[in-house]
Amino acid sequence: MDLRDRKVALAAAVDDLLRVVPYAHAFAQVREGTAFRATTRATAIEPLDPVCGVVLSAWNGETMLEVSVPSLDDDAVKGATARLRDLITRQGSRTGPAIDPGAPLERDFAVAEHIPVSSLSLEERLARVQAIKDRVHALDARVKNAVARATHVRTQEIFVGPTRRLFQDLRRAEMVCLVVMEQGGHAADLHGGRGRQGGAEHLTLADDDVAHLVEDCARMLGAERAPGGSYRCVFDGDVAGLLAHEAFGHGTEADMFVKRRAKGAGYLGKQVGSELVDMYDDPSLPGEAASYFFDHEGHLAAPTRIIERGVLLAPLTDLVSATYLGMARTANGRRESVQRKAYTRMSNTFFGKGGDRHDALVASLDDGLLVRHARNGMEDPKGWGIQCEAYLAEEIKGGKRTGRVFSPVIITGYVPDLLTSIDGVSDAVEIGGLGMCGKGYKEWVKVTDGGPSLRLTARIA
Amino acid sequence: MLDEVARALRNDARFCAWQVSEARGRSAQRYQVFTRVESRRLVETRQWDVRVHVPLEGGRIGESSFTLVDPAQPLSPELDAAYARARLVNNPAWTLPAPDEVAARAIVTADARIVEAAAEVGDEVARAVEGSVARAGGVELSASEVFCDYRRVHLVNSRGVDRTREDTHVYAEYVLLARGAGDDEIEVYQSRRARGAAALEVEQQVADDIVAVRDGARAVLPATGLADVVIADAGVEELFDAFVAHAAGTARFEGWSRFEPGAHVVDGARGDLLTLASDATVPGGLGSYAFDDVGCSGRRVDCVVDGVFRERACDRRTACWLGLPTTGAWGNTVVAPGRSSMDELLTPGERPLFLLTRFSQLSPHATTGAFAGEIRAGYRLDRGGRTPVRGGSISGVVFDAFARARFSAETATRGRLHGPRAVRLDQLQVTGGG
Incomplete structure (x- = not known):
């Protein structure tokens, strides 16, 4: 199926909606794929759960009203338009901020x-x-x-708004x-x-x-838990990426600012980490698994410098959050699928590189841990607490691996304490491509994270 | 459409077995930020899931599946592609169920009001949250999300099974804010799921959360050390997950289940002995079902009784592969309560005692049982009273920690878990300040 054929029908729907609301857009998505799986005792070749549908969105001045249907055909789009117009009528129009539809643009990627x-x-x-x-x-x-x-x-994916018609494959x-x-x-x-x-x-x-x-x-196998306490650590790029994602990725999602759920809102322009810390979110990185050309609200992908030399610079935004906050749009308005709402979401989130060699960072540890193989983490943008879990830490004594291994490794603490303690950053960034990210405990989207190796002080549970 | 797909499968000699299920659903979603309704969404879904088996040499089978999302999609190329995939997948044989193997039971999984008026129910739940917060004073509602979902599934297979079920699901999530020390604000996040709005117990939950957020505003970091810990309320929801994973047929088939019939699931237990079941028949249970993904009826499976592993919960495929009875997919997790009251569990001993009710996540690791949870809400208890705690973490391995477990006599339902309201685990590692 070539989704581009649907642009005209979606544009007609948006035009129809714009007769009754100040802003409307359409987003269509078709996702398909196949997984090949070999296990010790069985094999499988299975198509992934397909996604196919359209969501029509209309802004009544206060609320984004949406209708989603599981079909791309003309009748389905017309039916969705009629249902959305009915919803608009029932909800009425409100006085609220105007949404900027962006400069005119029509492109395929x-x-x-x-x-x-x-x-x-x-x-x-x-x-x-x-x-x-x-x-x-x-x-x-x-x-x-x-x-x-x-x-x-x-x-x-197709985005059709008042000024934009975009397609990406x-x-x-x-x-x-x-x-x-x-x-x-x-x-x-x-x-x-x-x-x-x-x-x-x-x-x-x-x-x-x-x-x-x-x-x-x-x-x-049989590895002991590291005794709880504070450790000098080197996080490899994989664990550094998890830290970036959980520490200030979620904490700079602007929809959390609107809900007063992000402590970072009060720290823009302020020091939150050591001067060695740079952090980015960049959906335009060529080839990375979570990259895209435009977000699900029609904003073209570009990098956002979140932290520069330890100073918190800018949040990530979606359309409505940026409108309410009066902040610049970034290309981070994303949906799990057409069946779900758009929120501010990360894409490829990573720490910037420094000037140290990874091996030199490890060799500099007199008594510490090399933490590898990130497992998962949980954000706390309001309290700036953090919980990250890695599968493995190797004990380092006198700059050398002792052969002793701890597993699993739970990193907890206060985010600025962790970031301020960073005193070594390696010269190569690794970005893993296997991540998925939820908003709270749902709304899963593809993300990646990564970074250079970081030397820091961390509390291990 | 279902009939058309079934007819095509019936007439296709390449397949020795097949199944098709039609799922149609709708969802009403409401999002609120402070007092403003941020978004209202109406969502329709529909799809046709097809599974096919092809015979292979040596009694083995090939299998594959596909999903149609568009009724206009030509069926023939999808069947050809499924056949091409299936003939490459050389697995041990398993059979789809026959009608006489899937005795129908009346399982209540749908709430009539959500079926009829999902958007209205969503509004009522959201307003109940908002009203409860407003009446309390001193606490703000930051945001809420309420989803009311309905789904109807019709499944037929090549052996004559023809079954229909209806499910509803309501999800309520909200965040409360309270002023802490200085300019700091504290939040409490809550999410509840149920088949119907009444089972969310919104007013009681919000009342509990208001206490939690107020207390959180004056919470301190717990001290590092070994402590006795009572995990209660939302904290309990994930606590049994590793036991569930090891009790299921998949773990046995994949070779990593640590449970053997007749053997203790925890070595050297000195506390309450675990009794754990999968039960797909609990009325209104989130894990209840009339039939699972391949049409098998759910039942109760007493997997662990008095600390001893008895029976494995097996879906159709793993049951066939392991030569065990089919029990259906895992249902609700039902854990027997203990003999101690909450008050008894909360009596401090020689070590510090914590009552912990919320974690960022506890997520015991399925294979190893290792767990860790950042503390989001709780109390340190001593003879002088309760001191709110927040931050820091607990950690351990459930298969070790449950040797010293005591379960409350009081029970509660959280998500798919029906069991004790609290579990006391003595001598657990707490990592915090100091």
Whole structure:
């Protein structure tokens, strides 16, 4: 299906709505893909849950009224328009801030596949995941379950507003490996992989990466918990990314400012971290898994510098939040799907690089931890508390690994304390491509995060 | 459309078994920021999910699925593609259920008011939250979101199963603000889910949250050390998740379940012994269902009784693969209460005692049972009274911590969990200040 054919019908719907409200737009989305999965005992080739539909939005001066239907055909769009007009009539018009529809623009965008996924047969794609699964088992007899999953997703989206007609065709591929091991009553699991925009060129995982994954998982078997307390740490790029996402990613989502749920609103222009800290959100990064050309409210993607030299500069915004706050729009108005509302959401969020070598940061620890393999985290934009979990920390004494490993590793604390303690930043940024992000406990969207290695002081639970 | 797909599948000799289910739904969504209704949304959904099996050599099967979202979508290419995928997937055989294996039971999973007037119910819930907060004074409603959803599923399969079910679901989320020390504000976040609005118990929940946010405004960081901890209310919701994961057939099939029939699920238990069941028949339960994704009726499965693992909960596929009875997908998690009252659980001993009711997330790890939760609300209890605490965290491994567990006699329903209102875990690691 070529979604571009729907532009005219959506434009007619928006024109119809603009007769009764000051602002309206339409957003259509088709998402489809396939996952190939090989596990120790079974295999699967399954299409991903498809998304197909349209949401029509109308601003009555105070409330964004929306109707979403699971179809792109003309009758469905006309029916949705009629239902939305009825809702507008019932809600009435209000006096409120005017929405800026943006400068006129009509463009189509597309992500290229260097190796089209369709150029590989089903057998070839299945063979790739089966080879990784078999390699995991060959590496260590303690593996109880190995999972390799290759996924490719194509998302086509149209935004039609009063001044804009935009289309984007996004393609993403990822390969993930999960290892579950057991020995002597101790179990451990660990996953890793990569995800990037593009095609089959990303449906791979290097043998060394698989080997390191199995090796690290084995080291976690029976690993003790680190005694709770304050530690000098080096976070690798993966854990640094989790910190960026949870620390000031969520905390600078402007819809949280509108709800007075973000402490950061009172800290714009103020120091919140050490001068070594730069932090960005950038949906325009070429090739990253969470990149896009425009957000779901028709704003073109561009980087936002959130923190510069430790000073909190700017929030991320969506259309309504920016309108209410009188702040600049950023391209962060995103929906889980047409079935859900747009909120301010992150895209690719990461710390900027510094000037140290990763190895030098580790060697500089007299007594500390090298924390690797981020698992998950939870934000607290109002209190600036933080909880991040990593699978693994290696003990460092006198700048060298002792071989002692702790797992899992829970990092808690007060965000500015963590960021202010950063006194070393490595010279290379790694961005992981496997992340998903919820708003609270729902509204899942694709994100990535990353960073350089960071040397800092952290409280470990 | 359902009939058309079923007819095509019935006439396609490539498939030895098939299933098609039609799901139609609607959702009314209301979002409020302070006193302003930020957004109102009406959402329609519909899709047709198709599953096919193809016979392979050696008694194995190939399988695949696909979803149609557009009735105008040509069916034939989708069937060809599904066949091409399925014949490559060489799995142990499993069968779809026959009508005599899926005894129908009347399970209440739909609330009539949501079926009839979802948007109105959403307004009522939102206004109830707003009104309760306004009457309390000194606390502000920052935001609320209320979703009222209805879904009807009609499933047929190649063995003659033909079943229909209706589900409703109401979700209410809100945030309360209260002034803390200096210019600081404190928030309390709440989210509840139920089949119908009454089960949300909005007024009582808001009253509890108003106390929590007021107390949070004067909360202190707990001290680091070993402490006795009573986890209560929202904090309990995730606490049993690792037990659920290990009691399910998937963990056994994948080779990582630590539970064996007849063996204790926790070594050296000195507290209350865990009794845990999956029960898909609890009236109005969020985890209740008339039939699961492949048409199997739900039932109660007493997985753990008095600390001993008895029976594994298995969906159709894993049951066939493991040679165990099909119990249906996991339903509600039902945990037997203990003998101690809340007051008894909250009696301090020699160590510091904390009552903790909210965490950022507790999420015990499915494989290892390791957990950690940043403390969002709670109290340190001593003979002098209660001191609110906030920040810091608790951590441990549920399979170890439950050796010293005591469950409250009082019970509560939170999400899919029906069980004790509180669980006391002695000698738990608290990491905070000092």
